[in-house]
Amino acid sequence: MGQKVIIIGGVAGGATAAARLRRIDETADIIMFERGEHVSFANCGLPYYVGNVIQERDDLLLSSPELFRRRYNIDVRVATEVTAIDRSRKRVEIRKRESDDIYSETYDQILLSPGAEPIRPPLSGMDDERFFTIRNVPDTDRIKGFVDAHRPRAAVVVGGGFIGLEMAENLVHRGVSVAIVEMLDQVMPPMDIEMAAFIHEHLREKNVDLRLGDGVDRFDREDGRIMTITKNGETIPCDMVVLSVGIRPESRLAREAGLDVAEDGRIRVDETMRTSDPTIFAVGDAAEMRNFVTGLPTATPLAGPANKQARVAADNIAGRRSVFRGTLGTAVVKVFDLAVASTGCSEKRLVQNGLPYRVSYTHSGSHAGYYPGAESIAVKLIFCPGSGKVLGAQMIGRAGVDKRIDVIATAIRGGMTVFDLEELELAYAPPYGSARDPVNIAGNVAANLMKRDVDNVYHDQVGGPGLENAVLLDLRTQPELKEEGMIEGALHIPIDELRDRLGELDRDAIYIPYCAVGYRGYVGHRMLVQHGFTSRNLSGGYETFKIARPSSVRR
Numbered sequence: 001m002g003q004k005v006i007i008i009g010g011v012a013g014g015a016t017a018a019a020r021l022r023r024i025d026e027t028a029d030i031i032m033f034e035r036g037e038h039v040s041f042a043n044c045g046l047p048y049y050v051g052n053v054i055q056e057r058d059d060l061l062l063s064s065p066e067l068f069r070r071r072y073n074i075d076v077r078v079a080t081e082v083t084a085i086d087r088s089r090k091r092v093e094i095r096k097r098e099s100d101d102i103y104s105e106t107y108d109q110i111l112l113s114p115g116a117e118p119i120r121p122p123l124s125g126m127d128d129e130r131f132f133t134i135r136n137v138p139d140t141d142r143i144k145g146f147v148d149a150h151r152p153r154a155a156v157v158v159g160g161g162f163i164g165l166e167m168a169e170n171l172v173h174r175g176v177s178v179a180i181v182e183m184l185d186q187v188m189p190p191m192d193i194e195m196a197a198f199i200h201e202h203l204r205e206k207n208v209d210l211r212l213g214d215g216v217d218r219f220d221r222e223d224g225r226i227m228t229i230t231k232n233g234e235t236i237p238c239d240m241v242v243l244s245v246g247i248r249p250e251s252r253l254a255r256e257a258g259l260d261v262a263e264d265g266r267i268r269v270d271e272t273m274r275t276s277d278p279t280i281f282a283v284g285d286a287a288e289m290r291n292f293v294t295g296l297p298t299a300t301p302l303a304g305p306a307n308k309q310a311r312v313a314a315d316n317i318a319g320r321r322s323v324f325r326g327t328l329g330t331a332v333v334k335v336f337d338l339a340v341a342s343t344g345c346s347e348k349r350l351v352q353n354g355l356p357y358r359v360s361y362t363h364s365g366s367h368a369g370y371y372p373g374a375e376s377i378a379v380k381l382i383f384c385p386g387s388g389k390v391l392g393a394q395m396i397g398r399a400g401v402d403k404r405i406d407v408i409a410t411a412i413r414g415g416m417t418v419f420d421l422e423e424l425e426l427a428y429a430p431p432y433g434s435a436r437d438p439v440n441i442a443g444n445v446a447a448n449l450m451k452r453d454v455d456n457v458y459h460d461q462v463g464g465p466g467l468e469n470a471v472l473l474d475l476r477t478q479p480e481l482k483e484e485g486m487i488e489g490a491l492h493i494p495i496d497e498l499r500d501r502l503g504e505l506d507r508d509a510i511y512i513p514y515c516a517v518g519y520r521g522y523v524g525h526r527m528l529v530q531h532g533f534t535s536r537n538l539s540g541g542y543e544t545f546k547i548a549r550p551s552s553v554r555r
Helices: 011-024 043-050 065-072 137-150 162-173 193-205 252-256 303-317 347-352 401-413 418-423 438-450 478-484 495-504 519-530 541-548
Strands: 004-008 029-034 061-063 075-078 080-086 091-096 102-106 109-112 116-118 154-158 177-182 209-212 216-222 225-230 235-238 240-243 247-249 280-282 331-335 338-344 358-365 376-383 390-397 471-474 510-514
Touching (some): 004 011, 011 029, 011 065, 011 109, 011 303, 029 080, 043 137, 043 162, 065 075, 080 252, 109 303, 137 240, 154 235, 162 177, 162 193, 162 331, 177 225, 177 235, 193 209, 193 331, 193 376, 193 390, 280 303, 331 401, 338 401, 347 390, 358 438, 358 541, 376 401, 376 418, 376 541, 390 401, 401 418, 401 438, 418 438
Parallel strands (some): 004 029, 004 109, 029 075, 109 280, 154 240, 177 209
Antiparallel strands (some): 080 091, 091 102, 116 247, 216 225, 225 235, 358 376, 376 390
């Protein structure tokens, strides 16, 4: 018999590591402890079970203790909690949750995969069974059971992150009226606010009562219903509350064992996933990760990075040399009819870290415009001002978003630049794409900035320092203006008339040409500068501006 390895926690981290370790070391004695009932389940699918999109509960259960024993010869003990690690004696203390029996096991190496727990804020009035968090299958059973049995009319979802948005959508699918209360001024905190604004508009289209910039103060009762009282003094009646305000890494074991833990509670590890004790590894939501772009510590509670970390840790436990080079945080989430995706660094993350960057906005079709069903994809591309190296991207649309964000994620991993994005040869047929893919177009626009073929201005700069007297020049057609509106105070000259009407323009003025999504604005900009005018193109055109600054639009 080889070394004895204790794995604490299952799911994406622990279960993956256990299976990987067995595949490369048939001699190891592997024991996996999971304090819950299920060793491996599809936690990302839980909201969809509540919404009856996933109808069979068993579909959420990916592996059983029996399968691990039979296929991998791994001793899996569920409903069993490791309560302490004695590093000096290389021993762990274990409690059986059903009987409270205590016993111990020795170890040669440990893998920690305890995950994270939902934060339950200390608010008054959360003292009955109508308040829910969602982390595991039993949590989901409680929510679904309540909705099935009581048919609630209304729910409040506290928090607008991934889980909050998914729960809101699935409760709406069940016929529940939903209000989202989010303390920040946007949902989806990893995204930049002007991109999140597309989500805000869509949520309101779906009749979700979206309360931004307002937190929950307390909960009261009236006529048997829950009254959600916000910090702004608003009252929202409801029949159930889902708390989705964030997660907290479960690092108590590591801290009490004397391992190095960061201020945010995450267990510090090196690139091999080793903790400050060379015989103990940590992976998943409880482990501190490195951002692939910045090299700085980050929190990325996603199954994909946890799975990859688990494989790295298993390799190193088995004596191989393997490293985890960091995470991009690549993610996609379904919000009703929208796909919302991001990878790499956001603009606000780069600002927080004091790192230089440039930005471009584009709006491109999911496939050829002449083929039925094409939908627009809004793309924000973030890149290095010196080299053009791609740093991050955010995309929102109804179709084709997932494959485009994956291309950008691959480009970042490969150290590619916006010039490389221009040249990528991506699959094209009218039902699936265009001869110039949205990724190519994003690269084209960013490369134009790098080559100084265009000088951009952004939605938040219009009317700001140096542009107080700049003239907005709308190059769209008259029917477009009637249907969509225009920016307050803009001058209207259709692009096809601009060359013949240059004599109407003031050569001492700064012009900001724009169209719907940017292409005609760029054409107008090139025309203006080559005729001696001062021009700054509005990046992302009217589509980006009207979402980011709706109060400055006249309809």
